[in-house]
Amino acid sequence: MSDTAKKIIGGNRRAIAKAITLIESSRADHQTEAQELLSELLPHTGNTIRIGLTGVPGVGKSTFIEAFGTMLTKEDIRVAVLAVDPSSQVSGGSILGDKTRMEQLARDERAFIRPTPSKGTLGGTARYTREAMMVLEAAGFDVIIVETVGVGQSEVAVADMVDMFLLLLSPGGGDELQGIKRGIMELADLVIINKADGDFLNAAEIAMSDVKNALHLMKAKSPDWSADAMKISALNKTGLDEVWKKINQFIDIMKKNGTFEKRRGQQIVSAIWSELNELIRERIKKGKTEEIIALEKAVKNKEITPLAAARELLNSIFEAK
Numbered sequence: 001m002s003d004t005a006k007k008i009i010g011g012n013r014r015a016i017a018k019a020i021t022l023i024e025s026s027r028a029d030h031q032t033e034a035q036e037l038l039s040e041l042l043p044h045t046g047n048t049i050r051i052g053l054t055g056v057p058g059v060g061k062s063t064f065i066e067a068f069g070t071m072l073t074k075e076d077i078r079v080a081v082l083a084v085d086p087s088s089q090v091s092g093g094s095i096l097g098d099k100t101r102m103e104q105l106a107r108d109e110r111a112f113i114r115p116t117p118s119k120g121t122l123g124g125t126a127r128y129t130r131e132a133m134m135v136l137e138a139a140g141f142d143v144i145i146v147e148t149v150g151v152g153q154s155e156v157a158v159a160d161m162v163d164m165f166l167l168l169l170s171p172g173g174g175d176e177l178q179g180i181k182r183g184i185m186e187l188a189d190l191v192i193i194n195k196a197d198g199d200f201l202n203a204a205e206i207a208m209s210d211v212k213n214a215l216h217l218m219k220a221k222s223p224d225w226s227a228d229a230m231k232i233s234a235l236n237k238t239g240l241d242e243v244w245k246k247i248n249q250f251i252d253i254m255k256k257n258g259t260f261e262k263r264r265g266q267q268i269v270s271a272i273w274s275e276l277n278e279l280i281r282e283r284i285k286k287g288k289t290e291e292i293i294a295l296e297k298a299v300k301n302k303e304i305t306p307l308a309a310a311r312e313l314l315n316s317i318f319e320a321k
Contacts, residue, residue: 005040008139013112016139020114023131038131041138046264048137049251052158054148054184055168060194061147062101064168064234069102071240072143073110080112080141081105082129084148084158112141127278130161130271159187160270163260164250167191169211171203171231186218188227190246196231196239204231224253284317291316 007015022034055061062083069079081102105111116128129146136144148158159165167188185191191211196204211229220226230246232239254260284292295309304312 001040002037005037005138008041008135009044011139016112016135017114019135020116020132023135024116024128034131038134041134044138045134046137048133048141049143049164049247050133050162051143051145051247052148052155052162052165053145053168054155054158054166055194056170059168059170060234061168064192064194064232065145065147066102066105067234067237068240068243069105069111069145070108071237072244073105073108076110077143078110078112078141079105080136080139080144081114082132082136082144082146083113083115084129084146112136112139127275129158133161155184155187157274161267163254163263164189164247169193169207171195171200171207185214188215189221189225189250190227190243191215191229192243193229193231194234197233197236207231222254222257222259224257224259225250284313 004015004019008019019034019037022030022037025031025034053061053065065081065083069081072079102113106113114132116132133144133146146158146162148155155165165187167184167190169191171193193204193207193211208229208231215227215229218227228246230239230242232243234240251260254263292313295304295313298304299306299309
């Protein structure tokens with residue numbers, strides 16, 4: 001076993017950070033090195049509770065994670081946070097400011113916060129986040145929280161790599177609830193109404209009732225668990241212990257009925273196809289031929305549809321083989 005792998009398994013924070021940076025690199029030699037490292041770490045993964053968290057901007061995701069994570073670390077539970085940041089489609093850069101919004105948790109020795117760039121693609125989100133989780137699991141973290149950029153398509157990718165998916169909403173969220181896609185609601189295993197304090201307490205009760213009614217219309221993902229809603233105040237740190245109890249209850253039920261292992265197995269298989277899709281895209285773009293350029297021009301000139309162009313390109317690739 002390499003020295004780096006040993007340091008990660010031993011919980012060395014510097015080694016963990018360097019490994020994730022290596023995973024995120026687009027350099028071919030770094031990718032080779034990263035895969036070799038992950039192969040060494042693989043036997044030490046799988047013993048962590050993986051939680052996905054989403055919600056519209058301003059709902060208090062970072063406040064919730066800091067309060068919830070701090071509560072767990074006080075119980076000697078090691079917590080890692082992967083905050084997926086949106087990458088600019090123009091420059092490729094990202095803000096990566098989550099550590100500044102979770103100052104207390106960022107200073108906690110039992111916690112590790114890592115903003116990860118989405119690279120502007122769903123696949124980027126899934127690939128780098130999934131492999132970063134493997135590093136953190138091997139490092140012995142008990143809980144990994146993946147915070148997404150908001151409510152959108154990337155949530156589907158994140159939900160496909162965690163054990164439990166949480167949706168955070170605000171009080172008085174009638175309009176907000178209407179704006180959230182049904183698909184996101186169907187992904188949620190637990191809906192949390194945040195900011196249930198002060199003048200918003202009554203609104204939180206109404207929002208929770210509305211959400212419960214909406215959840216009744218959703219198809220349950222398991223015969224032993226129906227998604228529920230609860231209210232909390234991350235600011236006042238109330239209701240957080242109930243959230244943790246709900247999470248543990250969910251995990252226990254899923255493990256007892258076999259859904260937990262089945263779900264993880266499906267996620268691993270899904271990851272193969274996700275990776276294959278990204279690798280094919282990368283390979284084709286790197287080896288851009290005159291034929292591809294001609295097809296792109298034809299699509300721009302409305303001479304051929306994108307689907308027809310894609311099929312033609314796919315056929316030419318397989319014929320070349």
